Amino acid sequence: EDKVVQSPLSLVVHEGDTVTLNCSYEVTNFRSLLWYKQEKKAPTFLFMLTSSGIEKKSGRLSSILDKKELFSILNITATQTGDSAVYLCAVDRVYNAGNMLTFGGGTRLMVKP
């Protein structure tokens, strides 16, 4: 059975801290891994990773994929209160006539002032 597991489930830090969010997966027909940020509404796209070892960066956020060990990490440096959200990891895989995303349960991050 395909699964995507995120850890930790939740995290509370103070502004300025660095956090590392984890995502491990076991899926068939892997195509890519995506990270989303979800505040009170719909998920918004952060990164898509297709190759091992290539770090994607966007400001204070960065992510890397290890296709051999089947995991990805999302790092956030110098956290701010605006980083408080649920972070979702999803694996894109071939599925029947199309493709689908299998989501992990998310990591809820709270950044305190």
Add this chain to the structure above:
Amino acid sequence: NAGVTQTPKFRILKIGQSMTLQCAQDMNHNYMYWYRQDPGMGLKLIYYSVGAGITDKGEVPNGYNVSRSTTEDFPLRLELAAPSQTSVYFCASSHPGPPYNEQFFGPGTRLTVL
């Protein structure tokens, strides 16, 4: 562009009632999806479509139906609503080609079945 739009934003149903959740996108995306998100959980795929006239089941299709008569619209039908269908429903769309499957999500519909 409005992106992906969903109506209604909120709805309360009684057990056994039916309703249709509307979803539309103006990005000319071939692929469209319906997900549900239960409290504290990730998203689970209900149905998806790879183009007008083509739909297929996802992970949790029971109790739902879809149709795709146009590229823009992808309504989700709930027949005989049950409390287990209380959830937030997200519609999404994507272009099938590279970059692989970056999905754009609508704002969601919060449904409560009492």
